[in-house]
Amino acid sequence: MSVETTASPAVSQPVTSTRGVVTAAGTAGALASAGFVASVFSLHGMSQAEVARAPVTVTTSLVAGLAYIALALSLPLLAGSIRLPRWVLLTTAVGAAFIAIQAWADGSVIAHVANSVSDDEFDRLGKTTFLLQLNSIPMTAACLVGFVAAGIVGWRRRAMPRGACVLFILAGLVSLIGTFPPVGLLAGLALAWTARSAPVRPE
Numbered sequence: 306m307s308v309e310t311t312a313s314p315a316v317s318q319p320v321t322s323t324r325g326v327v328t329a330a331g332t333a334g335a336l337a338s339a340g341f342v343a344s345v346f347s348l349h350g351m352s353q354a355e356v357a358r359a360p361v362t363v364t365t366s367l368v369a370g371l372a373y374i375a376l377a378l379s380l381p382l383l384a385g386s387i388r389l390p391r392w393v394l395l396t397t398a399v400g401a402a403f404i405a406i407q408a409w410a411d412g413s414v415i416a417h418v419a420n421s422v423s424d425d426e427f428d429r430l431g432k433t434t435f436l437l438q439l440n441s442i443p444m445t446a447a448c449l450v451g452f453v454a455a456g457i458v459g460w461r462r463r464a465m466p467r468g469a470c471v472l473f474i475l476a477g478l479v480s481l482i483g484t485f486p487p488v489g490l491l492a493g494l495a496l497a498w499t500a501r502s503a504p505v506r507p508e
Contacts, residue, residue, distance in 0.1 A: 320386040326379045327500035334372035334404075335493030340365040341486040354427035357411075357419035366412030369489050373405035376496060387503045388464035389455065396451035397496075400480075403444035404492070407485040441483035448480035448488050452495070459499070469498040 344361040356362055380398040384391040419427050456473030459465040472495035480488040 323379055323382045324500045326375060328497045330372045330375035330379065331493045331497030331500065334369050334376065335490050335497065337365045337369035337372060338486045338489030338493060341369065342490065352424045352428065354419040354424040358416050363412045363416045366408050369485065370405045370409030370412060373401045373408060377402035377405060388462045389459060393454050393458050396447065397455050400448040400451035403447045404485050404489050407444055408489065445480045445483055449477045452477035452492055465499040465503045469495045
């Protein structure tokens with residue numbers, strides 16, 4: 306006697322699609338963040354304004370922003386399908402959303418300001434101040450809590466590869482720097498690795 310098993314693929318299809326989106330978006334976010342970091346070194350010697358409005362800086366920032374918007378929307382949909390609890394996925398999604406905001410702002414608002422004022426004025430506006438540092442606190446707090454929690458809980462529950470857990474924890478710690486490229490690189494790799502390799506949660 307044969308047993309019908311055709312229902313299972315249909316049920317798992319949304320989960321498979323979500324994993325695919327997270328894998329692709331995480332990879333894109335990591336590559337764009339790495340490109341931003343590389344552009345900073347390749348444009349060494351230019352003024353801050355010139356770097357901010359350079360096409361490579363604008364492009365990598367906008368790509369990273371779009372990738373992390375996709376991650377922020379997709380991560381909560383993994384709840385119930387992998388061994389991470391919903392609250393971890395939600396806090397990780399919030400961290401991704403703040404990375405997206407900062408990346409998109411760098412590629413749009415900051416680039417616009419760099420094109421609108423003189424280089425000296427832009428450098429003056431870009432000087433580190435207490436108020437400017439306050440702007441990075443929401444991203445730092447969300448990424449620190451979300452990514453470190455994902456790494457620790459993922460390690461204890463064996464919800465993802467150990468390497469991905471380490472990347473999550475490093476991403477959370479690196480977020481203390483307050484800029485998106487380093488955390489975007491590490492978190493993107495961790496999210497893509499997790500979505501591709503995490504074991505499915507048993508029903």
